[in-house]
Amino acid sequence: MSIYAVIFYILAVIIVTFTVMAITRRNLMHSIVFLVGSFLTSAVLFYLLGAPFLAIMEVVIYAGAIMVLFLFIVMMLELTPEESDWWGFVRPWLWPLGLTVVCLAVIFVYLIFASGSGHKLPLVMASPLTFGRFLFHKYWLGVEIASYLLFVALVGALYLGRGEDIGG
């Protein structure tokens, strides 16, 4: 087992721990901070898997933009933590967790017997220059459509967030 494999398993444990902590906290602020940690560790994992540009984008977009947007909304709405007793909090988790265990068992068995799943990933790195040239050479139309999608989202958010004549 190479040092890279050790790093991968350590990162995997950290990511899963952060995510479990994030989705089980009752306080929204705590779960968002845990999720920022999960995304930062995912960025390191992307770097390990040969995508340095995507690692930077993960930090900038996910941990930077999206999670800060969540923080702003949580602070703006002045939310109170969910008020329910222990059983009222735990009960809705039971059937999704049961389905998750079944699903993971199926995936585990499939990955053991599927052909080619033992293929080892070589240590390679796509430099940002190569990746950018590839993206704008082959997927330039997709990039344009993505920018149009972001523009539509901007217009929609402005429309929904306007102040007047909202009273229900």
Place this chain on the structure above:
Amino acid sequence: MVYVVPYSHVIFLAAILFLLGAVCALARRTLIMILIGVEVMLSAVGLVFVAASMRWQQLGGQAFVIFIMAVAASEVAIGLALIVYSRRRTGTIDADRYNLLKG
């Protein structure tokens, strides 16, 4: 040549993350936590794309992660605007309390 890990291990990690996100979206009742669950799911899909890009030595997988990030960003912008809007209209963001049509 130096190898990192088998392909299936990365897929299994991504499956765990995706299912954690799905459980979060199904079990939590705050609208913001449902959106966070969707974010975790999208991030797990990005991990699969990066691993597949490394497995077949093609850059197309990494290009799609860029598009996933654009979709995630616009989805969060619209979703949070909707949450603020419905909070202003109804005074709550608890999904169980949206029961105006209940007989």
